[in-house]
Amino acid sequence: MRLTLHVWRQKDAQSPGRMVRYDVSDVNEHMSFLEMLDVLNEDLTLKGADPIVFEHDCREGICGCCGIVINGIAHGPLPGTTVCQLHMRHFKDGDELYLEPWRARAFPVIRDLMVDRAALDRIMAAGGYISVSTGSAPDANALPVPKDKAEISMDAAACIGCGACVAACPNASAALFTAAKISHLGLLPQGQPERMKRALDMVAVLNEEFGGCTNAGECEAVCPKTISIEVIARMNRDFLKSSWTYRPMVEKGGAG
Amino acid sequence: MQLEAKIPSGPIEKAWDKCRFEMKLVNPANRRKYEVIVVGSGLAGASAAATLGELGYNVKCFCYQDSARRAHSIAAQGGINAAKNYQNDGDSIYRLFFDTVKGGDFRSREANVYRLAQVSVDIIDQCVAQGVPFAREYGGTLANRSFGGAQVSRTFYARGQTGQQLLIGAYQSLMRQVGAGRVKMYPRTEMLDLIVIDGRARGIVTRDMVTGAIETHLADAVALGTGGYGNVYYLSTNATGCNGTAVWRAYKRGAAFGNPCFAQIHPTCIPMTGEYQSKLTLMSESLRNDGRIWVSQKPADKRPAGQIPEAERDYFLERRYPSFGNLVPRDVASRNAKSVCDEGRGVGETGLGVYLDFADAINRLGRHTIAERYGNLFEMYELITGEDPYSVPMRIYPAIHYTMGGLWVDYKLMSTIPGLFVIGEANFSDHGANRLGASALMQGLADGYFILPYTVGDYLATASLEKAAEDHPACREAEQNVRSITNRLLAVNGKRTVDSFHRELGKIMWEQCGMSRNEAGLKKALEQIPQLREEFWQDVRVPGEGQEINQSLEKAGRLADFMELAELMCLDALDRSESCGGHFREESQTPDGEALRDDERFSYVAAWEHQGPDTKPVLHKEPLKFDYVIPSQRSYK
DSSP states (O other): OOEEEEEEEOSSSSSOOEEEEEEEOOOOTTSBHHHHHHHHHHHHHHTTOOOOOOOOSSSSSOSOOOOOEETTEETOSSTTOOGGGOBGGGSOTTOEEEEEOOOOTTSOEEETTEEOOHHHHHHHHTTOSOOOOTTOOOOGGGSOOOHHHHHHHHHHHTOOOOOHHHHHOTTOOOHHHHHHHHHHHHTSGGGSTTHHHHHHHHHHHHHHHSOOOOOOOHHHHHOTTOOOTHHHHHHHHHHHHHHHHOOOOOOOOOOO | OOOOOOOOOSOHHHHHHHHHHHSOOOOHHHHTTOEEEEEOOSHHHHHHHHHHHHHTOEEEEEOSSSSGGGSGGGGOOSOEEOOOOTTOSSOOHHHHHHHHHHHTTTOSOHHHHHHHHHHHHHHHHHHHHHTOOOOBOTTSSBOOBOOTTOSSOOEEOSTTOHHHHHHHHHHHHHHHHHHTTSEEEETTEEEEEEEEETTEEEEEEEEETTTOOEEEEEOSEEEEOOOOOGGGGSSSSSOTTOOSHHHHHHHHTTOOEEOTTOEEEEEEEOOOOSTTOOOOOBOOGGGGGTOEEEEESSTTOOSOGGGSOGGGEEOHHHHHOTTTGGGSOHHHHHHHHHHHHHTTOOOSTTSOOEEEEOHHHHHHHOHHHHHHHHHHHHHHHHHHHSOOTTTSOEEEEEEEEEEOOEEOOOTTSBOSSTTEEEOGGGBSOSSTTSOOTTOHHHHHHIIIIIIHHHHHHHHHHHHOOOOOOTTSHHHHHHHHHHHHHHHHHHHHOOSBOHHHHHHHHHHHHHHHSSSSBOHHHHHHHHHHHHHHHHHHHHHBOOOSOSSSOOHHHHHHHHHHHHHHHHHHHHHHHHHOOSOBTTBOBTTSBOTTSOBOOOHHHHOEEEEEEOOSTTSOOEEEEEEOOOSSSOOOOOOOO
């Protein structure tokens, strides 16, 4: 099949970008979307042009590196799928496709379709963990976890941190990402001791770097791991509760 | 070069305890005075960096991806082994140790494997405490499954995403240390050389993949957790960015390379469809529990699977291995699939595939049960191939999956360069010539959480290091080396793309140093690879500049190293004229075509020492001694 691509080309965060048209022929239906771009890049390289920069690594939908907005939809038209798992059989001969990077103030463009998602790591560093140093864990079966809790926790933990939720959100909010982590840990007994502080600390960074959530629900629609916005409700509940009730610990000396 | 494995004397059960006691400690107040570099943020790297941070060292952790959470450990599906014996089915540390030594076809060190089995139980405790959502029973206790033909249920899992969940657990601990200021992360930064001062590893030279800046980072110890080199074959189940550059540059600085020819080929991957193919996707081995593998009895049979009557099908694994059937180990299943395809009986457009058929299982157990067991895998298969495995058989073909070889390390995970530690898949490892399912995750985390943090301390406490200076000639020289490689690659400006060379290298390796190897083929590869390398350096086209983001340049640098590493793999494969584990030499087989080990001549670790360009590396041998698990021939008939 033949396709017409319009690809966002931008040298760096400071330079202006623009759409550039490419005609791609001989697209095989078994190719993945990224393999189609590989073939185009080979062609550009041999013609002496700069290949299109896009991020990718595992190419099996789990590392969270890849992400392209295709015709306005983060990760493209197939629900529950990263762009690396999207195959060309879902397109037809003559299709015209517009390829853009994730667009959000918190995700500056590095080049072309590649953006800087370090802000997501900063949310994690603020509290997306359980403070347990290596060696201090009790026996794994000492703390039973109800099967249903473990399952819902796992649903949230499936987040791959790709940032599609941010790209799709009209406010460029990372609420789904943050809430998925707060849910994953907050549903488990191990996560209870820090549950309140975690919600406060992570949401603080979320609000600093990203837009606010207005329940548009676009994030859920594009999430390649189909994480439900139920997690956002859970985050809001924890955040509200901790805002009203959490009392920071006062360090009193004297242990020495 | 002296290979000192430093295995503690005395009974194997006490070896690690004894070693831990004999190791020197660093006073807690002094730890912050030491800098430790960890390269890689997969299971081994992230767990090591986090733990060293917790202990109070100053840690710098580097990864080529945009975040520490993306390393390819994340793609492991099946699970992680641990000798918890929660199922009361007779498992024990000794049994896990025994199975791993035997599964590795008696080419691993007993003491290392015993320690691995010992700490496996601590890993599960640690991961659960971090919030890894492992599968549970209704009573809230942990669920287990049997994996890869093991006779006990010792595998812990989180759906089909165990690697992801364990990595996220380690990443969370790492981010906690980043938040606390004990670890500094350097994402999008690639290690391109090792700095060795006075015979000790003292730092690395990196390239910032966004700005192109070449930088020196000094430290008191360096740990490489940079994964395997399966991408030497171009097509593999590895991520596209996985590479052997860090270990290769360390090798060229004097670290011995152990068993480079030991690569594992996984039997159940989705077959390739064309030249444009960029990677192969693995389907969990658990599918062989219920799927039956077959091809037509007739060569070049183009009928669709459903039109081939039962009587004309060849269930070749069940026929050849009546007692294990479809559950024979990975290497045996892979070789048999290749041989039926070589006979022209392969399926699919390319003829490189065999059927994995669930029709019988669906008839017997019902579609619902099969969906419950493998639903997510079936979905993934359909996403990629466009075929529904509930109604037509899956097509599968073997693919490169894991490399057991890697940098040689002693019992304390230190390479032959003092101060250079190697962890996880990057070291020559505890898996011998063949890794068992669900053991890679175990080893990565064992090294990172529970072994390296002790042994690095011992090294720092005893090395009495002077402060290294950035203007030391060794730093200058390493930086210059990196710059000159980069400049050379950019200057060629030839007519072929990096990927076209990589595909060609991959084909040579797959044909001659893949599932089945022989002297003539390996000798041919040893002629082809240097020729291809020469052509690469004369005709590759790397567009763009060095001082900017340049994905072609990144790939070219990695490929340049793969081109050299491939040659070492073939040399090693040629030298080891026995068959063992994943390494099948056609000259060494039993009358009925099974792998034949030669313990008399080859019961050793092959450790290769670099001798400079255009000089054959020197082979050193670390003899292997088996005091507990007596070597026997594997048989699955």
